Amino acid sequence: MRLCNALEKWRVAVKNRDNHTCQLCGSGESVIAHHIKDTYDFPALSLDMQNGMTLCRTCHINLHHRIKLPASEKPRVYTVIDGRLTWSVI
Numbered sequence: 001m002r003l004c005n006a007l008e009k010w011r012v013a014v015k016n017r018d019n020h021t022c023q024l025c026g027s028g029e030s031v032i033a034h035h036i037k038d039t040y041d042f043p044a045l046s047l048d049m050q051n052g053m054t055l056c057r058t059c060h061i062n063l064h065h066r067i068k069l070p071a072s073e074k075p076r077v078y079t080v081i082d083g084r085l086t087w088s089v090i
């Protein structure tokens with residue numbers, strides 16, 4: 001599927017840009033490309049390099065599970081500013 005390939009390329013490109021290093025803790029283990037603006041809420045940004053950041057598996061889980069918002073406050077943005085997990089509602 002074309003979209004899957006495009007997303008896979010995006011993931012590789014984001015990780016290459018960030019030197020396969022977690023942007024939060026600096027770990028290089030099990031890194032993934034995280035969407036800062038959720039693809040569910042912002043499908044148009046799913047392949048935008050500016051919308052990607054590299055995180056390790058642990059930090060990624062923390063980012064998504066530590067920050068909980070009521071469904072009514074969607075859409076949301078998950079990111080890291082100055083080494084701290086941050087979310088915002090647009």
Ligand SMILES: [Zn+2]
Nearest residue numbers: 022025056059
């Ligand atoms: Zn990390």
Ligand SMILES: [Zn+2]
Nearest residue numbers: 034035060064
């Ligand atoms: Zn994520």
